[in-house]
Amino acid sequence: MNEFDGIVLAGGKSKRMGTDKSEIILNGKSFLQIQTDKLIDLGAGRVYVSGKSSPIPYAHHIMDIIPDMGPLGGLYSCFLECNCSNALVLSVDVPLISSQTLESLLKKHFSGNFDVTILSHEGKDEPLIAVYKTDTTAILEKLIAQKKLAVRAFLDRLTCQHYEFMGDHQELINCNSKDDLRLLSIHNAEPHILNLISCSFKN
Numbered sequence: 001m002n003e004f005d006g007i008v009l010a011g012g013k014s015k016r017m018g019t020d021k022s023e024i025i026l027n028g029k030s031f032l033q034i035q036t037d038k039l040i041d042l043g044a045g046r047v048y049v050s051g052k053s054s055p056i057p058y059a060h061h062i063m064d065i066i067p068d069m070g071p072l073g074g075l076y077s078c079f080l081e082c083n084c085s086n087a088l089v090l091s092v093d094v095p096l097i098s099s100q101t102l103e104s105l106l107k108k109h110f111s112g113n114f115d116v117t118i119l120s121h122e123g124k125d126e127p128l129i130a131v132y133k134t135d136t137t138a139i140l141e142k143l144i145a146q147k148k149l150a151v152r153a154f155l156d157r158l159t160c161q162h163y164e165f166m167g168d169h170q171e172l173i174n175c176n177s178k179d180d181l182r183l184l185s186i187h188n189a190e191p192h193i194l195n196l197i198s199c200s201f202k203n
Helices: 031-041 070-081 099-110 137-145 151-155 178-187
Strands: 005-009 047-050 059-062 086-091 116-121 124-133 160-164
Touching: 005 031, 005 070, 031 047, 031 086, 031 099, 047 070, 059 070, 070 086, 070 124, 070 137, 070 151, 086 099, 099 116, 099 124, 099 160, 124 151, 137 151
Parallel strands: 005 047, 005 086, 047 059, 116 160
Antiparallel strands: 086 124, 116 124
8 A cells, every 4th residue: 555644634613513523432432533543554654633632642633724714724734744645534524434445445546646536425425535645735725815615626626536435325424413423323233334332422
């Protein structure tokens, strides 16, 4: 596997959830710990946590250089710090995504020569589950200066390929609200979904 850094985007305001999503406990670990552990297991050179002071000793926390710019601001700040020319980017709120899926995404990326490889499923792109080249900061800087903050605006300026996810769609559950947490709890009873047994807020 080629060298890459890992980035967990954890700087969202969690308005719909009502509590910091990165601190939600699932099967004894916070969402943030779950995601950073995957990146380490996959061989990331460094792991960066965007937008949050991280209690995880091996992770480097990176606050946004320009605040309130959404995911593009987080990517820009982290890409400037990356040692590797590629970074696996992972949103903190998709805790069921498996290491096997992420490894396949990495392999797809390194088999070609594209700026970004995006996970897709049934026609829907997941640009916050993707591998990006980190030398794209000039593009991000220009978009931020112009207040063009949609991730699609960034993608439209990159060479892109897609990794078509063919696995269990439950891996891609995006946990943005308490209703989403209840959906995770339903799947706790299904052993093929990572053998999850608990889902609760951190005290």
